[in-house]
Amino acid sequence: MFTNEEIASFNALEASLYNYISQNSEKVAYMRIRELADETHVSTATILRFCRKNNCDGFSEFKVKLKLHLEKDKTTVVKPGQHSITEFFERTLTGNIDEKIHQAVSIVAKAETVIFIGIGSSGILAEYGARYFSSLGKFSMYIKDPLFPIRTQLLNNSATIALSVSGESNYTITHINQLKQEGSKIISITNSKHSTIATISDVNIPYYVTQERYENSDITTQVPVVYILETLARELYKRND
Structure with missing residues (x-):
């Protein structure tokens, strides 16, 4: 208003x-x-x-x-949780998500440094992703501060996993541009493959669920993101093992 x-x-x-x-x-x-x-x-x-x-x-x-x-x-109608999960399974898991995950795993497996980035709820999941990857043997870091400075030679052989529902977060786009200039490969997990972040990524994994807002908050389910992060980490573990 x-x-x-x-x-x-x-x-x-x-x-x-x-x-x-x-x-x-x-x-x-x-x-x-x-x-x-x-x-x-x-x-x-x-x-x-x-x-x-x-x-x-x-x-x-x-x-x-x-x-x-x-x-x-x-x-405003808040849909039941099972609606979003069913939508994810019907729209995404019947597509080529496995191929995208294998491409992403290949990039992460070769990287010496793995960085997760995201803002807001995506920043919280970036922290979760870094912890989950580290728990399965691939030490990872996360950045959820939009003003975090990114300038280091450690990024020459790195992989960045960028999380964004809309794929249009200005702060995340800025971080991606900086990381690309430092030589990092970009993997993005977004709600659509037609977003800016998806377009400038080396690999994009879209999950296609209906975006939901309540008043001024984005309440789009993040369950697909958790599924994709955990699947990536487990596939990486299997490859290394």
Whole structure:
């Protein structure tokens, strides 16, 4: 409903108005402008200025926008877990995922250094992947800090496993470009093979599940990523053994 840029532009009165609306959205959607002014102890002029900062010509348009936002939240349906797993099995495991995994394992097996990268929930899985690989004998590191400096000769013979649901994370793309310049081979695990990260990778393993969002959070299942990471590690162990 409100962007970071809009919130940053609010003065003290507009900020108090924003706080009231955020906590009383259902009520505000059916208020008159004078009622809102009385409740928040600001002038109607302040409310109109607030509406214009949020790209609305007036309070009536702002209320329409607010009602649409509330209606969207109500219609969000969180699918049961088994739906996502079934989708993964039907769309991905019937394809050429085994071939992609073998290609990735060949790259990792030759690498002296293995680095996992990701941001947000993908960063958490990057940490998990590095630990799982290390547990099966292939020492690995992870980077989930978007500002982590990457400049070292250790990357000349390395493999990077990049995790991203959308495949469009700017921070991860920046890291991949830096790692490629240092000589690292890139393996990406994304939700689609048509993303930027998939395109610039040496090997991409897509898993194709429906992306889901709840309010401002990405709640797309990460079970396929765990499956792929563990399969990669186990296949690598079998090859080395």
